[in-house]
Amino acid sequence: MVGLVPAIFVSKSIFGMEKSAHARHKADMNKDNQDQAKAETRQLRSYGRRKGKRLSPRKKRLITDLLPRLRPDLESKPPSDLRTLFSGPVREVWLEIGFGSGEHLLWQAERHPDIGFIGCEPFINGVAALLGGIEDRSLKTVHVHDGDARDMLSWLPDNALNRVFILFPDPWPKKRQQKRRLVSRELVTELARVIAPGGELRFASDDTDYAGQALLTVKRSDAFAWLASRAADWRDRPADLVPTRYEQKALSGLKPVYLRWQRL
Numbered sequence: 001m002v003g004l005v006p007a008i009f010v011s012k013s014i015f016g017m018e019k020s021a022h023a024r025h026k027a028d029m030n031k032d033n034q035d036q037a038k039a040e041t042r043q044l045r046s047y048g049r050r051k052g053k054r055l056s057p058r059k060k061r062l063i064t065d066l067l068p069r070l071r072p073d074l075e076s077k078p079p080s081d082l083r084t085l086f087s088g089p090v091r092e093v094w095l096e097i098g099f100g101s102g103e104h105l106l107w108q109a110e111r112h113p114d115i116g117f118i119g120c121e122p123f124i125n126g127v128a129a130l131l132g133g134i135e136d137r138s139l140k141t142v143h144v145h146d147g148d149a150r151d152m153l154s155w156l157p158d159n160a161l162n163r164v165f166i167l168f169p170d171p172w173p174k175k176r177q178q179k180r181r182l183v184s185r186e187l188v189t190e191l192a193r194v195i196a197p198g199g200e201l202r203f204a205s206d207d208t209d210y211a212g213q214a215l216l217t218v219k220r221s222d223a224f225a226w227l228a229s230r231a232a233d234w235r236d237r238p239a240d241l242v243p244t245r246y247e248q249k250a251l252s253g254l255k256p257v258y259l260r261w262q263r264l
């Protein structure tokens with residue numbers, strides 16, 4: 001499978017370099033310090049601003065009136081069958097982390113009326129945009145967590161989700177910022193707990209370094225199988241994924257990478 005991965009994905013420090021005994025010893029010596037540093041960075045903010053421009057009166061109303069009705073109460077015990085969170089019957093529950101303004105989530109919810117959706121997004125203007133779309137379409141199958149997705153994930157019972165989308169997460173491209181990237185060993189462990197066997201994890205990014213990091217991080221967990229058997233599987237956008245707002249901006253100028261894994 002690694003043969004499919006472009007050279008930029010294959011970090012020398014991981015695959016290409018034989019560690020000398022000295023380097024191994026040094027690595028052992030540093031392990032405790034690294035673990036400590038990881039524990040400290042685990043809760044770093046993976047998102048930028050929480051508020052943008054002033055909300056319109058309609059959006060303010062949606063935040064005040066509609067959001068409290070759609071927001072799962074993370075203080076209460078989660079239902080053991082997450083599908084019962086929804087007012088009508090749903091077959092499965094899918095979750096989107098960092099839905100931005102919600103275009104992709106709305107697109108999926110309209111096409112899959114038998115699926116319950118949970119969207120997580122701390123950017124309040126994005127939340128308000130999604131709420132507007134929910135109201136316009138009279139959707140009854142969407143719940144919204146207006147905060148950090150990691151809080152939602154830790155609330156969820158085991159095997160609660162059948163699909164998780166992480167589409168164009170903040171790339172944090174500068175070296176000193178990379179510890180803020182959402183996809184980490186801890187996140188993948190939590191995703192492995194909440195995604196049911198056979199369920200899917202989907203990731204897209206136009207930051208090839210981040211995509212490579214995500215690929216290696218998920219691979220190391222051993223809980224997921226990468227669903228790619230030819231280059232087109234990660235080079236081309238899956239037909240059931242709409243281009244997101246961030247993707248359309250094409251800020252990096254690079255072609256995005258689309259990764260799909262199945263929970264084993």
Ligand SMILES: C[S@@+](CC[C@H](N)C(=O)[O-])C[C@H]1O[C@@H](n2cnc3c(N)ncnc32)[C@H](O)[C@@H]1O
Pocket residue numbers: 046047048097098099100101120121122123126147148149150167168169170171182244245246247
């Ligand atoms: C670059 S934007 C992409 C938005 C959207 N997915 C798109 O493609 O247009 C990344 C989004 O992820 C959100 N985000 C970052 N960390 C998050 C977290 N821990 N939980 C939920 N959302 C998060 C940010 O607020 C931001 O809206």
